[in-house]
Amino acid sequence: MFPALSSPIAAVRPQSSNATPKPNGTWSFGKIDDRPVIMFMSCANWTNIDWKYVDECASGNRGKQLLVEAGRKTKAIKPKISFVPTIIFNEKYSDRIQNQALYGDFVKLIENHYNKNNEHKSE
DSSP states (O other): OOOOOSSSSTTOOOOOTTOEEOTTSOEEOTTSOHHHHHHHHHHHHHTTOOHHHHHHHHHSHHHHHHHHHHHHHHHHOSSOOOSSSOOEETTEEOHHHHHHHHHSOHHHHHHHHHHHHHHHHHO
16 A cells, blocks of 8 residues: 655655755746646655656656657557546556546555466465
């Protein structure tokens, strides 16, 4: 289970060159909306991933390549995506999983799917 994040940035100082501190303890990244960046920084901090590498990937060529690849995969999904977010496991769409993700316990769904797909690895 994932713990709730009580602090938006949990004492993480961003490595982005255009990041500036704001009076409320968060960071401004220029003209973009700060909230997703703050969530990503908090997640990186919680999982002990150096934000510098995430920032470099997201703003560099590798990040652009990954975005193009994700776009191609999204466009290739059958049936075509008509709703965001659309939840897909193992490159297969299921109405049951989609409804469970939207109206049920999403974290439990992820945990169950992960455990089911990794049972053979622990044996």
